[in-house]
Amino acid sequence: MIRDPLPGRARKPRSVGLTMVIDKGLGLGPTRALLELAGEYIDFIKLGFGTAALYPERILREKVALIRGCGVEPYPGGTFLEAALLQGRLEAFLAATWDLGFRAVEVSEGTIDLDHRDRERAIRAARNMGFTVITEVGKKDGSQELDPAAALSRIEADLAAGAAKVIVEGRESGKGVGLYDREGRLKLGLLERLVAGLPDPGAIIWEAPLKAQQEELIARFGVNVNLGNVPPEEVIALEALRCGLRGDTLRLAIEGARPAAR
Amino acid sequence: MIRDPLPGRARKPRSVGLTMVIDKGLGLGPTRALLELAGEYIDFIKLGFGTAALYPERILREKVALIRGCGVEPYPGGTFLEAALLQGRLEAFLAATWDLGFRAVEVSEGTIDLDHRDRERAIRAARNMGFTVITEVGKKDGSQELDPAAALSRIEADLAAGAAKVIVEGRESGKGVGLYDREGRLKLGLLERLVAGLPDPGAIIWEAPLKAQQEELIARFGVNVNLGNVPPEEVIALEALRCGLRGDTLRLAIEGARPAAR
Amino acid sequence: MIRDPLPGRARKPRSVGLTMVIDKGLGLGPTRALLELAGEYIDFIKLGFGTAALYPERILREKVALIRGCGVEPYPGGTFLEAALLQGRLEAFLAATWDLGFRAVEVSEGTIDLDHRDRERAIRAARNMGFTVITEVGKKDGSQELDPAAALSRIEADLAAGAAKVIVEGRESGKGVGLYDREGRLKLGLLERLVAGLPDPGAIIWEAPLKAQQEELIARFGVNVNLGNVPPEEVIALEALRCGLRGDTLRLAIEGARPAAR
Numbered sequence: 001m002i003r004d005p006l007p008g009r010a011r012k013p014r015s016v017g018l019t020m021v022i023d024k025g026l027g028l029g030p031t032r033a034l035l036e037l038a039g040e041y042i043d044f045i046k047l048g049f050g051t052a053a054l055y056p057e058r059i060l061r062e063k064v065a066l067i068r069g070c071g072v073e074p075y076p077g078g079t080f081l082e083a084a085l086l087q088g089r090l091e092a093f094l095a096a097t098w099d100l101g102f103r104a105v106e107v108s109e110g111t112i113d114l115d116h117r118d119r120e121r122a123i124r125a126a127r128n129m130g131f132t133v134i135t136e137v138g139k140k141d142g143s144q145e146l147d148p149a150a151a152l153s154r155i156e157a158d159l160a161a162g163a164a165k166v167i168v169e170g171r172e173s174g175k176g177v178g179l180y181d182r183e184g185r186l187k188l189g190l191l192e193r194l195v196a197g198l199p200d201p202g203a204i205i206w207e208a209p210l211k212a213q214q215e216e217l218i219a220r221f222g223v224n225v226n227l228g229n230v231p232p233e234e235v236i237a238l239e240a241l242r243c244g245l246r247g248d249t250l251r252l253a254i255e256g257a258r259p260a261a262r
Numbered sequence: 263m264i265r266d267p268l269p270g271r272a273r274k275p276r277s278v279g280l281t282m283v284i285d286k287g288l289g290l291g292p293t294r295a296l297l298e299l300a301g302e303y304i305d306f307i308k309l310g311f312g313t314a315a316l317y318p319e320r321i322l323r324e325k326v327a328l329i330r331g332c333g334v335e336p337y338p339g340g341t342f343l344e345a346a347l348l349q350g351r352l353e354a355f356l357a358a359t360w361d362l363g364f365r366a367v368e369v370s371e372g373t374i375d376l377d378h379r380d381r382e383r384a385i386r387a388a389r390n391m392g393f394t395v396i397t398e399v400g401k402k403d404g405s406q407e408l409d410p411a412a413a414l415s416r417i418e419a420d421l422a423a424g425a426a427k428v429i430v431e432g433r434e435s436g437k438g439v440g441l442y443d444r445e446g447r448l449k450l451g452l453l454e455r456l457v458a459g460l461p462d463p464g465a466i467i468w469e470a471p472l473k474a475q476q477e478e479l480i481a482r483f484g485v486n487v488n489l490g491n492v493p494p495e496e497v498i499a500l501e502a503l504r505c506g507l508r509g510d511t512l513r514l515a516i517e518g519a520r521p522a523a524r
Numbered sequence: 525m526i527r528d529p530l531p532g533r534a535r536k537p538r539s540v541g542l543t544m545v546i547d548k549g550l551g552l553g554p555t556r557a558l559l560e561l562a563g564e565y566i567d568f569i570k571l572g573f574g575t576a577a578l579y580p581e582r583i584l585r586e587k588v589a590l591i592r593g594c595g596v597e598p599y600p601g602g603t604f605l606e607a608a609l610l611q612g613r614l615e616a617f618l619a620a621t622w623d624l625g626f627r628a629v630e631v632s633e634g635t636i637d638l639d640h641r642d643r644e645r646a647i648r649a650a651r652n653m654g655f656t657v658i659t660e661v662g663k664k665d666g667s668q669e670l671d672p673a674a675a676l677s678r679i680e681a682d683l684a685a686g687a688a689k690v691i692v693e694g695r696e697s698g699k700g701v702g703l704y705d706r707e708g709r710l711k712l713g714l715l716e717r718l719v720a721g722l723p724d725p726g727a728i729i730w731e732a733p734l735k736a737q738q739e740e741l742i743a744r745f746g747v748n749v750n751l752g753n754v755p756p757e758e759v760i761a762l763e764a765l766r767c768g769l770r771g772d773t774l775r776l777a778i779e780g781a782r783p784a785a786r
Contacts, residue, residue, distance in 0.1 A: 002315070002346045002355060025760030027557025033289025037321055050769025051760045053526070059561055079764075079771050084526045086778065093526060111771040112778065140771035236287030236313045240341075245312025247341055247373040247402035254348065254374065264577070264608045264617060295551025299583055498549030498575045502603075507574025509603050509635040509664035516610065516636065 005244030005253035010224050012040060012071065016202045017224030017242070018165070020044040021232055022172060022209070025051055031063055034232050035070040041239040042072050044104065044134070046228075048172065050080040057100075064101035078108030078136055081122070086112055090122060094129055107158075108136035110169060116154075120161040127162040134205070138169025142176035148193040159203060168194075170207025170229055184210050186217075202226065214238055215248045267506030267515035272486050274302060274333065278464045279486030279504070280427070282306040283494050284434055284471070287313055293325055296494050297332040303501045304334050306366065306396070308490075310434065312342040319362075326363035340370030340398055343384070348374055352384060356391055369420075370398035372431060378416075382423040389424040396467070400431025404438035410455040421465060430456075432469025432491055446472050448479075464488065476500055477510045529768030529777035534748050536564060536595065540726045541748030541766070542689070544568040545756055546696060546733070549575055555587055558756050559594040565763040566596050568628065568658070570752075572696065574604040581624075588625035602632030602660055605646070610636055614646060618653055631682075632660035634693060640678075644685040651686040658729070662693025666700035672717040683727060692718075694731025694753055708734050710741075726750065738762055739772045 010017035023045050026034065035042070045067055052060060067074040076097060084093035097105060107122045114122075119135075126133045135158040137151045146168075155166045169178040176182040179191055195201055201221060207229040208214045217225050223242045230238055240246040244253040272279035285307050288296065297304070307329055314322060329336040338359060346355035359367060369384045376384075381397075388395045397420040399413045408430075417428045431440040438444040441453055457463055463483060469491040470476045479487050485504045492500055502508040506515040534541035547569050550558065559566070569591055576584060591598040600621060608617035621629060631646045638646075643659075650657045659682040661675045670692075679690045693702040700706040703715055719725055725745060731753040732738045741749050747766045754762055764770040768777040 002342075002349050002351050005345050005348070024757060025561060027554070027561040029291050029553050029557040030289070033291040037287060037289040037317060040318075041316070048761065049764045049771065050767070050774075051764050053769055054565070054760055054763050054767070055561060056564070079769060079774060080526075083529050083769060083774060086529070086774075087526050089526050111774045141775070233286060236316055237310065239316050240311045240313050243312070243316070245315055245341060245345060247311065250312075250341055250345060250348075250373045251403070264604075264611050264613050267607050267610070291553050292551070295553040299549060299551040299579060302580070303578070495548060498578055499572065501578050502573045502575050505574070505578070507577055507603060507607060509573065512574075512603055512607060512610075512635045513665070 005250050006223050006242070008223055009242050014043070014224075016226060018043040018205060018226040019230055019235065019238060020046060020167075020205055020226075020228035021235060022046050022048045022229040023051075023232060024048045024172070026232060028059060028063060028066065030232075031066060034235070035067065035072065038235045038239070039070040039072060041235055044228075045072055045074045046106070047074060047076050049077040050083060052076040052080060052100075061101055068101065068103070073104045073132060075102055075104035075106055075134065078106040078110055081105060081107060082109065082112045085114065085118070085122065090125065094126055094131070098129060098131070103130070104132040104134060106134045106136060106167070107163070108167075110136060110138065110140040116157065120157060123158060123161040123163055133163050134165050134167060135163040136167040136169055138178040140169065140171060140177065146178050146190060146194075148190065148197065151194060152197040155198070155203070165205050165226065166203060167205045167207060167228055170209060170213070172209060172229060174207070174209040174213055174229070178207070180213065184213065186213060191220075211237070211241070211248075214241055218242060218249060219252060267512050268485050268504065270485055271504050276305070276486075278488060280305040280467060280488040281492055281497065281500060282308060282429075282467055282488075282490035283497060284308050284310045284491040285313075285494060286310045286434070288494060290321060290325060290328065292494075293328060296497070297329065297334065300497045300501070301332040301334060303497055306490075307334055307336045308368070309336060309338050311339040312345060314338040314342060314362075323363055330363065330365070335366045335394060337364055337366035337368055337396065340368040340372055343367060343369060344371065344374045347376065347380070347384065352387060356388055356393070360391060360393070365392070366394040366396060368396045368398060368429070369425070370429075370431075372398060372400065372402040378419065382419060385420060385423040385425055395425050396427050396429060397425040398429040398431055400440040402431065402433060402439065408440050408452060408456075410452065410459065413456060414459040417460070417465070427467050427488065428465060429467045429469060429490055432471060432475070434471060434491060436469070436471040436475055436491070440469070442475065446475065448475060453482075473499070473503070473510075476503055480504060480511060481514060529774050530747050530766065532747055533766050538567070538748075540750060542567040542729060542750040543754055543759065543762060544570060544691075544729055544750075544752035545759060546570050546572045546753045547575075547756060548572045548696070550756060552583060552587060552590065554756075555590060558759070559591065559596065562759045562763070563594040563596060565759055568752075569596055569598045570630070571598060571600050573601040574607060576600040576604060585625055592625065592627070597628045597656060599626055599628035599630055599658065602630040602634055605629060605631060606633065606636045609638065609642070609646065614649065618650055618655070622653060622655070627654070628656040628658060630658045630660060630691070631687070632691075634660060634662065634664040640681065644681060647682060647685040647687055657687050658689050658691060659687040660691040660693055662702040664693065664695060664701065670702050670714060670718075672714065672721065675718060676721040679722070679727070689729050689750065690727060691729045691731060691752055694733060694737070696733060696753060698731070698733040698737055698753070702731070704737065708737065710737060715744075735761070735765070735772075738765055742766060742773060743776060
């Protein structure tokens with residue numbers, strides 16, 4: 001009917017412009033409704049933290065199958081695997097996760113500390129079983145600022161070990177963690193230092209739960225930036241942002257500020 | 263069982279006491295559940311910004327029919343029509359919108375700038391096709407304060423051109439825009455200057471996404487004030503506010519501060 | 525698959541570790557989806573404020589039966605009973621509530637002021653009809669600070685009159701009320717003064733809508749603290765907090781800080 005004010009949004013199958021949803025416990029009906037409406041705009045659904053452990057098993061199996069049947073990849077939150085590593089039960093965790101129907105996992109150390117060899121071992125073990133592996137850099141504890149040099153070497157090592165994408169931690173709140181200050185504003189200097197050293201920004205998924213963060217990252221990286229921790233109820237609103245169908249980015253289109261070209 | 267502590271709430275069909283819901287992408291199942299529970303308390307459902315463009319067409323048609331079947335009027339967000347105006351495709355937009363089953367549209371200039379003749383032309387074009395037309399005053403960009411005199415002459419012209427109601431912009435956030443300061447508090451002086459010049463406050467729908475805003479507007483204008491951008495999950499809570507079935511307004515009833523009489 | 529990092533979470537049937545959900549108007553489908561996924565982790569569902577008065581009667585009856593059929597106790601929000609008391613219609617309210625299928629009620633004075641004899645009379649009247657009675661201490665109006673001595677004598681009197689549990693008011697927002705300051709931070713001094721005088725902290729349900737509040741109360745009282753006003757979409761996330769399957773409490777497990785032993 002009308003053309004997208006901001007053109008160039010990648011369609012499925014795509015390797016950039018990914019949207020990862022954080023799911024804190026959607027039931028089967030709401031999951032079905034979400035996928036029916038917005039499945040085209042979702043690439044990954046993360047069952048946040050260790051919530052997957054708390055589902056009735058029958059419901060979990062049905063949900064995983066439902067999501068995968070719609071061309072979206074579900075995976076359990078990194079904290080769940082961290083708890084498994086802490087208990088020395090990585091292999092049991094991976095086997096059970098596979099058996100439940102998951103084909104992607106996240107390797108993180110948001111809470112635990114992991115030797116870099118153990119981290120790479122975990123990535124390779126999951127890859128060898130056939131999982132798509134997503135890793136994460138950054139601590140959940142906001143008292144430590146993200147160190148760009150350390151993050152960069154971690155990102156490089158993760159990709160070399162077989163990670164498909166690397167997430168930069170933003171938590172569910174988007175405040176006082178990683179690239180965000182206590183009010184959730186993007187620390188632009190820190191972002192630029194991180195980006196300067198990146199061979200390919202497309203390898204990164206930026207956790208950006210808040211609209212202002214999504215908007216700023218779209219303005220900085222273009223409509224096909226990879227964004228994560230998007231609340232389920234915000235998926236269509238984010239897609240409107242990406243396409244210039246929301247005031248904040250329609251303005252970008254009017255100003256002729258073609259974000260992709262910045 | 264018990265009488266409403268704040269009496270006088272208008273029932274359907276009604277021309278005041280309207281509640282407009284902002285819908286950022288409810289699937290069919292959740293929409294059905296909302297209407298089944300609270301359809302009596304909803305007059306309009308706005309498919310926020312340009313989200314209507316992003317629905318699978320079959321789902322959109324079914325959703326529009328479902329909503330209208332429950333006696334509620336759905337309409338696409340103003341940003342969608344602004345994008346169409348920007349592309350010189352108003353007629354195509356209106357025709358396609360009608361064909362999808364909508365019978366109401368919003369004419370706004372929250373992001374674009376519109377000559378007042380173009381604005382009135384858009385209102386008349388939609389009216390002539392048979393649409394109920396809702397217009398909006400105010401910019402989405404919070405850097406410009408609402409100008410009461412300009413808003414008043416716009417409101418008058420819109421109503422003269424055939425608008426059924428005029429919305430005062432409050433965005434989805436209710437913060438740093440229109441009548442609200444950065445913390446979402448109502449700028450009372452600004453409100454009073456606007457109201458002083460209004461022939462009929464019942465012609466206005468106040469966007470008021472936050473509870474404190476709804477409460478203050480109910481205290482100021484009575485239980486049958488028109489409120490907009492109400493989140494779907496807050497519809498019943500707002501209705502409880504209107505009826506004095508929530509602490510904040512039950513207090514009004516106790517104090518004998520009959521809001522309708524203020 | 526893996527053990528809970530924080531052990532000892534009570535399973536149903538349980539008298540501690542209760543989770544009370546605040547429901548501002550979930551439709552039948554979403555209620556069913558919530559219970560199917562998380563019914564094991566919910567003990568009470570409060571139909572917030574006076575919202576129960578606003579449901580179509582058929583939907584309300586079906587919802588109450590659905591919730592009770594899943595082993596969860598629904599009850600109408602305290603403001604509803606306060607409105608009834610204000611109108612001198614307590615008996616009619618209790619009879620109608622029973623007839624609708626409820627088997628629990630809340631006696632509060634968050635908005636109204638109640639003579640202590642009237643309060644105890646209301647508790648006894650509901651108990652005599654067969655209701656489980658939950659009472660609440662604290663005012664909704666944030667201008668009055670919670671008085672620990674007065675709250676303690678009220679709690680004792682309520683339990684003596686037959687209350688099953690006593691809620692400490694936190695509202696839906698968790699800010700500027702009861703034990704919380706304007707930013708929603710727990711007033712620890714006030715909490716400790718209240719707890720010091722309590723014969724049994726297990727008799728209390730702490731309204732704690734915000735994650736940081738839930739986390740702090742779990743750290744203070746252990747995984748089986750009773751928590752209330754939990755939003756429906758946060759039930760599984762709270763359960764992950766209780767079990768140490770979320771970063772914030774997995775850290776507690778790592779530090780060997782066994783909350784239950786504190």
